[in-house]
């Protein structure tokens with residue numbers, strides 16, 4: 001197995017966090033594909049959109065971070081990333097999509113904050129979107145340690161690579177959202193955060 005990606009790519013990190021959770025980070029080497037290379041035919045043959053990450057296994061290529069994590073969870077089941085219970089399993093996929101749709105776009109916008117300045121309307125809108133996500137997470141985490149059931153899962157993992165970025169985008173988690181802050185701190189204590197952050 002090998003993983004095509006970039007160390008700083010959030011979705012590459014997402015897969016590497018899953019590998020670290022399973023104690024397999026060192027066994028799956030990262031083949032760095034630069035942005036320039038990712039647009040060329042060789043990488044398009046691995047991923048039709050020319051994106052990263054892509055997992056290679058037995059001469060086959062698998063695109064999409066969530067699909068890759070589902071595969072890794074099937075071939076290396078311990079510790080599981082997906083709950084067994086049907087409802088909780090579906091909930092975990094729901095959180096994963098929510099992270100993609102609600103958090104990734106404003107965080108990407110915030111990466112350009114220095115160029116645009118804090119007062120730019122798109123930066124302010126991005127900050128408001130991020131705050132709305134944190135409000136929702138805080139509410140959801142009020143009576144539990146992890147987003148789904150009582151264990152770390154894909155639901156939490158989907159947020160880790162973004163949360164790791166918050167110091168860089170200079171967006172401190174609001175102290176009053178105590179459940180989110182405690183959850184972030186729990187995630188940050190996991191070896192998978194340290195290995196990939």
Ligand SMILES: N[C@@H](CCC(=O)N[C@@H](CS)C(=O)NCC(=O)O)C(=O)O
Pocket residue numbers: 009010011012035038050051052053063064065066
């Ligand atoms: N839905 C895809 C998203 C992949 C994605 O957006 N990858 C980014 C890097 S994090 C990318 O390749 N962007 C194009 C580029 O950087 O040139 C997944 O989950 O794998």
